[in-house]
Amino acid sequence: xxxxxxxxxxxxxxxxxxxxxxxxxxxxxxxxxxxxxxxxxxxxxxxxxxxxxxxxxxxxxxxxxxxxxxxxxxxxxxxxxxxxxxxxxxxxxxxxxxxxxxxxxxxxxxxxxxxxxxxxxxxxxxxxxxxxxxxxxxxxxxxxxxxxxxxxxxxxxxxxxxxxxxxxxxxxxxxxxxxxxxxxxxxxxxxxxxxxxxxxxxxxxxxxxxxxxxxxxxxxxxxxxxxxxxxxxxxxxxxxxxxxxxxxxxxxxxxxxxxxxxxxxxxxxxxxxxxxxxxxxxxxxxxxxxxxxxxxxxxxxxxxxxxxxxxxxxxxxxxxxxxxxxxxxxxxxxxxxx
Amino acid sequence: xxxxxxxxxxxxxxxxxxxxxxxxxxxxxxxxxxxxxxxxxxxxxxxxxxxxxxxxxxxxxxxxxxxxxxxx
Numbered sequence: 001x002x003x004x005x006x007x008x009x010x011x012x013x014x015x016x017x018x019x020x021x022x023x024x025x026x027x028x029x030x031x032x033x034x035x036x037x038x039x040x041x042x043x044x045x046x047x048x049x050x051x052x053x054x055x056x057x058x059x060x061x062x063x064x065x066x067x068x069x070x071x072x073x074x075x076x077x078x079x080x081x082x083x084x085x086x087x088x089x090x091x092x093x094x095x096x097x098x099x100x101x102x103x104x105x106x107x108x109x110x111x112x113x114x115x116x117x118x119x120x121x122x123x124x125x126x127x128x129x130x131x132x133x134x135x136x137x138x139x140x141x142x143x144x145x146x147x148x149x150x151x152x153x154x155x156x157x158x159x160x161x162x163x164x165x166x167x168x169x170x171x172x173x174x175x176x177x178x179x180x181x182x183x184x185x186x187x188x189x190x191x192x193x194x195x196x197x198x199x200x201x202x203x204x205x206x207x208x209x210x211x212x213x214x215x216x217x218x219x220x221x222x223x224x225x226x227x228x229x230x231x232x233x234x235x236x237x238x239x240x241x242x243x244x245x246x247x248x249x250x251x252x253x254x255x256x257x258x259x260x261x262x263x264x265x266x267x268x269x270x271x272x273x274x275x276x277x278x279x280x281x282x283x284x285x286x287x288x289x290x291x292x293x294x295x296x297x298x299x300x301x302x303x304x305x306x307x308x309x310x311x312x313x314x315x316x317x318x319x320x321x322x323x324x325x326x327x328x329x330x331x332x333x334x335x336x337x338x
Numbered sequence: 339x340x341x342x343x344x345x346x347x348x349x350x351x352x353x354x355x356x357x358x359x360x361x362x363x364x365x366x367x368x369x370x371x372x373x374x375x376x377x378x379x380x381x382x383x384x385x386x387x388x389x390x391x392x393x394x395x396x397x398x399x400x401x402x403x404x405x406x407x408x409x410x
Contacts, residue, residue, distance in 0.1 A: 033374035279384035
């Protein structure tokens, strides 16, 4: 038998082994285990603010750690920093490339980043008298779909070139490249302890990575199309994904498998974005059908909906203190709900 | 690319795939019942600190527009 055939056989054997080990651990489903839990209350949130200012589709938003400021990115070629309490614009950062797909706020509040079809991640300093470009991180060979700061000196990126990367912002170089996906990487999320991150890609897989040693630790399957959104459950033991297959799923890291799927026969729009409430009980998922559906994470039931946008909900975010949820849309508006 | 180079690339790729699968096969897995219990416990313990679940009184809602007061 040639080496290639041998490798193929070995790979198939290992896949069966993993399948069997997962099955052996699957003594119940999360929904069954949670059947005795009281249902989450019907969640009816009101729009408290509508943030108007962008002139084109909004593609991304990210809360600052102060839970008051947030950054949004639009294909009008601007990043806007908002004071969500007042609805006022604090800053408007013009972008070199208007084809932006992601934005991020550094935990310190000093920096923001953006990127998109320019294949670069640009980092800006908000604290200089005029907002200045700190670095253009240029090494990806595909679009930048997501970026998240670890600190003022390190940032993680996900790219359409199928890789994720950890960058040293000061040198502008990639410290680590995370290689394993076979489709465009669309999203990433940092673990609460900042030692790991999870990525979702067009290969319909979610992968868990060790930030420091650069290795892929676990791969989660189940989705049948691109994974566009991903987030950690607040305990750090599970991840939630949203996909073009119109479902969201929760995967438990320690049992290494899908434990529940959030879907509805009437829902046939892809999931674009998602965010969890601070207890992890509620999942806010933005869809192509202009709505944001609210799911009970334990029981898998829909408990509410945020309707009000006139186009696709492209981004969703809950600040660290859990006091509201923000939705951003192709209708050019952001809404704050609670 | 010569077909010899291509096939040695394919073998290298196949080796990496097997290597990665070995890594992923060898992890410890806990039962879903235990994983579920921990998820449920986390939600239960943190529910009271979840404003979107519990509701926010108007006076404590920083996003709610303050209505102007009229002096009668």
